[in-house]
Amino acid sequence: MTTDQDFPISESTLEGPAAFLDVRDLRVHFQTDDGLVKSVDGINFKLERGQTLGIVGESGSGKSVTSLSLMGLHKRANKRGRGGAIMSGEIWLDGQELVHADQAELRELRGEKVAMVFQDPLSSLHPYYKVGDQIAEAYRVHHKVSKAQARKRAIEMLDRVGIPQPSSRVDDYPHQFSGGMRQRAMIAMALVCDPKLLIADEPTTALDVTVQAQILDLMRDLQQEFNSALIIITHDLGVVAELADDIMVMYAGKAVEYGSAKTVFTEPEHPYTWGLLGSMPRLDRPVLERLLPIPGTPPSLINVPSGCPFHPRCAFAARNHGRSESEVPQLRPVDSRHLVACHMPSADRKQIFNEEIRPHL
């Protein structure tokens, strides 16, 4: 049985886009010597401008591969399916389809319509070029302006993201910036062409805790100012709790729960989401109990467990009389804005969460 998911897209696939960003049944596989790695295996989501989607999951759940697909940054496999990504599905961005677009079209798009903030700003900025030159370069790729104009634009952007004395810091090298300033500079570089979609891949992971909140505030402000769509990819539920409108929880290349941020935090129905919430330290509660870690490790994406990929780690799999081991659960709506991929009946899930999980969170 294939793993087609029926929401959030309607049945009418292969029609035009239904939202500003409309991802349909996206699959990204890599052929390796050990076998086929199904990094992303059929995900769907929609996003409008001004909205924020949080993609949450452990390492290796396919979050970053998804984001690189949106940027068109995957090296494509050759005809024999080797040496890169084998992609299928559709990505509609502002009326343009990206999965089947050629490299030149994607290049035009990158930086201009879609921009990305990466995880580690120190390694993501070129160590040998000045920060200002790197920002100005991003601007000049898509705008026919003089070097002086691009430099002026770079200074404006540095100022906008809160770098003090931008007109002198523009000539600094990345190593002369602090970690938080580097990430601000990365954000300035991403926003220099007013992209309509901004993807932030773990934007605060490499930063100091005190700086994280500042960067998140900055991203929220800038998103409102530029009215762009924002995708935040993270394993830190705290980050998406602050920023996201919707949350997609990914496991083994598939979406296992999708809903508004409020729903996912207050009424989660997937055991994996429970596990993520249980592993989050809470400082607003007395330290009485241990955290509730998810046992085991994320599965290999080459030999994905049969049936529900989460079943080897799931405490509730036994309740489904073997279905979890044999049948892949579909992402099904609980209500109009909330989807869960689990074999347990929704009523049971609500009961388990309220009686067994919530008291320990």
Add this chain to the structure above:
Amino acid sequence: MFAYIVRRLFQAALVIIVVSIITFIISYVMPQWFGENLAATYAGKSQTPATIAAIGEKLGFNKPLVVQYWDYFSGIFAGRTFGNGSVALSCPAPCFGYSYITNQLVWPKLIADFPVTLSLAIGAAVLWLFFGVLGGVIAALNKGRLADRSIIVVALAGISMPVNFTALVVALLVQYQFHFINQIQYVPFTQDPWNWALNIFWPCAVLAFISAAAYTRITRSTMLDTLNEDYVRTARSKGLPERIVVGKHAMRAIYTPIITMFGLDFGYLLGGAVVTEEIFGFHGIGFDAVDAIGRQDIPVVMGVTLMASFFIVAANLIVDLLYGVLDPRVRLG
């Protein structure tokens, strides 16, 4: 920065002095420890005690060793005079000694032959840098494909074949098989630039073939590492064309290892490409050195050694200073 340069210059001078002491000991002192009379050796077969004494007197072999060394060392900066009276021979600074065998001062001979070595070094360097780096970049961009594998095979051949083999093969093919040139010989650049280039090309190609292989390998491996760097992905994410991503952002990062290697290789080559010069009959300073060793012409051997060590020390110094220019993260001091 300035203090750093001064300190490095001082260190460089120290290294050269130590080299000069060691060469002096090997060339002049050790033979005397083993009971050899240098004056007698210099005098040759038709010697009389009077000639030997005269030579010993003229070249200073009768003085204490420390004084001999000092005479030699100070002569480099101040010049010196061999003998006195009517047979006196003035050797202006920089004086690297006097070859009794050829009746020539060492320095003017080295300077006269140096352009040959310099031409070889520059020609070879241009060829190996261009083809080595280009080959490495092409190999890295086509990793695992036919182009990559062919380049690796050629590079491996270059590293594996000794220069005395390739030089002889090239000399044979060019002169006797295909008759491109009947007799490869050095033509001064100032005399006939076209024939200079035509003749110098072959020995340069031989030298370059060996070095280019090393450059291809280092360029390929650094390029492969660099292409996986986050900042290259950032460059792509800006929408830069691949030509600029590779040619500017990735290339910028591989300069440092290449320049490090280049400085040392070039400095080394300036000290004379002994085998190549010998096989093609180019009278550069490497040729002079071999020639002098065969005739036990110690002052010439010492002169070449000091010159070669000077170039290597200078190349090291320049490379270190360049780091500060190339990598903004490096602070000299």
